[in-house]
Amino acid sequence: MSTDEDTTTEPVDLAEGIDHQVAMVMDLNKCIGCQTCTVACKSLWTEGGGRDYMYWNNVETKPGKGYPRDWEDSGGGWKSSEHNERNPGEIPSQEDYGDAWEFNHEEIMYNGSDQPLRPDSDPEWGPNWDEDRGAGEYPNSYYFYLPRICNHCTHPSCVEACPRKAIYKREEDGIVLIDQERCRGYRYCVEGCPYKKVYYNATQKTSEKCIFCYPRIEGEGPDGETFAPACAEDCPPQLRLVGFLDDEEGPIHKLVNEYEVALPLHPEYQTQPNVYYIPPFAPPQHSEDGESVDVERIPRNYLEELFGERVHDALDTIEKERDKVNRGGESELLDMLTDTNPARKYRLEVFDDD
Amino acid sequence: MSERSGKKTAATAATVIVCLVLLAASVGPAMVSARPANQIPVESVSADAQPQDPTSEAWDTVPAVGVPMASAPSSVPNASDTSVESLRVQSARTEERLYLRLSWADGTADRNVSGPRRFADALAVQVPVNTSARPPISMGSDRNLVNVWYWSADGTTEELLAGGPGTTTTFEESAVETETTYDDGRWTVVMSRELESSAENRTSFAVENNVDVAFAVWNGSEMERSGRKSVSEWYHFPFGPGPQGPPYESILWTIAGLAIVGVALVTVKAVQKN
Ligand code: SF4
Numbered sequence: 001m002s003t004d005e006d007t008t009t010e011p012v013d014l015a016e017g018i019d020h021q022v023a024m025v026m027d028l029n030k031c032i033g034c035q036t037c038t039v040a041c042k043s044l045w046t047e048g049g050g051r052d053y054m055y056w057n058n059v060e061t062k063p064g065k066g067y068p069r070d071w072e073d074s075g076g077g078w079k080s081s082e083h084n085e086r087n088p089g090e091i092p093s094q095e096d097y098g099d100a101w102e103f104n105h106e107e108i109m110y111n112g113s114d115q116p117l118r119p120d121s122d123p124e125w126g127p128n129w130d131e132d133r134g135a136g137e138y139p140n141s142y143y144f145y146l147p148r149i150c151n152h153c154t155h156p157s158c159v160e161a162c163p164r165k166a167i168y169k170r171e172e173d174g175i176v177l178i179d180q181e182r183c184r185g186y187r188y189c190v191e192g193c194p195y196k197k198v199y200y201n202a203t204q205k206t207s208e209k210c211i212f213c214y215p216r217i218e219g220e221g222p223d224g225e226t227f228a229p230a231c232a233e234d235c236p237p238q239l240r241l242v243g244f245l246d247d248e249e250g251p252i253h254k255l256v257n258e259y260e261v262a263l264p265l266h267p268e269y270q271t272q273p274n275v276y277y278i279p280p281f282a283p284p285q286h287s288e289d290g291e292s293v294d295v296e297r298i299p300r301n302y303l304e305e306l307f308g309e310r311v312h313d314a315l316d317t318i319e320k321e322r323d324k325v326n327r328g329g330e331s332e333l334l335d336m337l338t339d340t341n342p343a344r345k346y347r348l349e350v351f352d353d354d
Numbered sequence: 355m356s357e358r359s360g361k362k363t364a365a366t367a368a369t370v371i372v373c374l375v376l377l378a379a380s381v382g383p384a385m386v387s388a389r390p391a392n393q394i395p396v397e398s399v400s401a402d403a404q405p406q407d408p409t410s411e412a413w414d415t416v417p418a419v420g421v422p423m424a425s426a427p428s429s430v431p432n433a434s435d436t437s438v439e440s441l442r443v444q445s446a447r448t449e450e451r452l453y454l455r456l457s458w459a460d461g462t463a464d465r466n467v468s469g470p471r472r473f474a475d476a477l478a479v480q481v482p483v484n485t486s487a488r489p490p491i492s493m494g495s496d497r498n499l500v501n502v503w504y505w506s507a508d509g510t511t512e513e514l515l516a517g518g519p520g521t522t523t524t525f526e527e528s529a530v531e532t533e534t535t536y537d538d539g540r541w542t543v544v545m546s547r548e549l550e551s552s553a554e555n556r557t558s559f560a561v562e563n564n565v566d567v568a569f570a571v572w573n574g575s576e577m578e579r580s581g582r583k584s585v586s587e588w589y590h591f592p593f594g595p596g597p598q599g600p601p602y603e604s605i606l607w608t609i610a611g612l613a614i615v616g617v618a619l620v621t622v623k624a625v626q627k628n
Pocket residue numbers: 149150151152153155156157158159176192193194195196197198209271
């Protein structure tokens with residue numbers, strides 16, 4: 001039947017052979033760059049054992065070079081939406097990731113040194129080296145924070161890159177995992193991921209990556225309770241929604257597929273990420289004498305570079321809904337974006353009976 | 355000519371001839387061009403001569419085969435961009451073990467894989483599990499598996515089983531032993547394994563047929579790994595019966611030597627009679 005309703009309910013596009021697809025929406029307007037997510041992830045999964053330099057979750061300042069440095073210029077992904085030819089990519093250098101620095105804690109804390117606290121080495125780059133630098137000229141400088149994890153893509157070029165098929169997209173929820181038994185550390189996935197979200201562990205001699213905290217979402221904890229990934233649960237402003245893209249009753253599906261205000265990062269890489277972002281708003285530009293002027297502070301073309309041309313419609317939609325609420329109206333969209341109820345923000349058990 | 359001087363001449367001639375025979379017997383085998391194509395001769399050596407040591411003198415008399423190496427066909431990026439063009443292969447056996455001494459030029463010894471962009475130099479030897487049939491060269495097939503002896507300059511030696519590209523699994527315990535040296539821009543690696551094997555899917559060399567063997571080398575500093583490697587064609591160890599092995603060569607040279615001695619003696623007799 002072709003009725004008006006059909007326009008909003010196109011079937012959700014899942015990867016072949018996948019029952020459901022986990023997804024996350026991050027509202028960039030709420031990120032304060034506190035790195036609690038980074039630390040939550042690190043202390044759970046990447047402490048020691050060759051993992052010190054890895055941040056499966058990182059938060060970088062945009063505009064900025066990011067982590068690893070200049071990852072956006074490092075290749076990878078697909079040549080087209082046909083997904084039959086991959087773009088060549090490069091493995092970032094250790095310098096581009098930055099080392100895990102050793103600090104002079106011992107001297108200062110125990111040996112009474114009055115030296116400043118600082119790394120023992122003399123680093124020239126590291127994660128977040130360009131934090132809060134951003135771009136633009138005073139009084140119209142601008143920046144925002146961009147938290148990043150593996151996107152558990154629908155067309156993961158990391159999976160395609162592996163000659164041993166050691167990376168796979170698991171059937172039940174589309175989480176992309178590396179079989180540590182099969183991996184021989186060739187690092188084609190590292191270079192093949194355009195987001196540089198696979199990391200080589202030189203101690204284990206295998207590659208490792210974000211696992212979407214699958215033991216937490218499977219309820220593998222002490223009390224058998226289900227938890228969202230640690231980066232989401234521990235975020236002070238609770239800016240992440242976690243659930244399934246194909247859960248049509250959930251906010252993620254509505255934000256991504258109905259309102260189309262949650263967008264993938266760099267859609268032109270063609271991997272079809274399942275982490276989506278609400279693009280950032282900023283106060284308008286100021287004149288020399290501090291008056292607000294009607295010019296957007298974060299240039300639209302920069303946002304378009306990050307989120308593709310759909311960013312214009314997304315920003316317009318949100319703006320319209322805000323006006324509506326400002327005039328005393330109701331907005332389902334803004335209700336979803338400001339919801340604080342964890343049961344609605346984290347919908348991880350909806351398909352448990354399948 | 356007096357009788358005395360005649361005897362002296364004959365004695366000199368005999369000495370010269372004996373020297374020639376000795377020379378022929380020692381140089382002859384090394385000059386043999388009659389070795390069948392793609393054969394790796396297997397010389398018998400004594401275990402006391404320490405053939406596991408790449409610098410052992412035991413290897414001085416073992417003939418070497420220069421094996422041309424070329425990029426393997428593979429779907430990994432830059433697969434045709436490889437750097438090692440030839441491999442020097444020697445093989446020897448004791449009563450118990452088969453030894454391979456492999457040597458190739460590589461300007462940098464890449465032992466350290468401490469960083470994300472660093473790869474170790476590596477070497478692999480491939481033999482079929484079922485030695486009576488020749489498997490596909492690129493790591494066998496599911497119907498004809500191969501054993502792969504894999505050495506990496508980070509210090510590991512693995513014995514792998516494969517049935518096609520990307521299918522390697524490790525044997526629980528490697529039966530392959532490796533000793534290496536890096537000197538003057540060359541790796542030299544000796545790999546050895548017991549000739550006999552009764553383990554499942556482990557190649558036995560205690561056979562009456564030729565055994566196929568192929569080689570692969572990776573240059574770590576060129577980021578060569580996986581399918582990006584230099585490989586050889588199939589070669590073989592001449593374990594089969596028939597006229598191609600070193601014993602046959604030795605017999606030929608012995609017969610030739612005896613013939614020369616015979617002719618020489620006849621000649622000397624004739625000289626003495628005059
Ligand atoms: S973000 Fe990278 S590592 Fe994660 S699924 Fe996509 S291509 Fe693979």
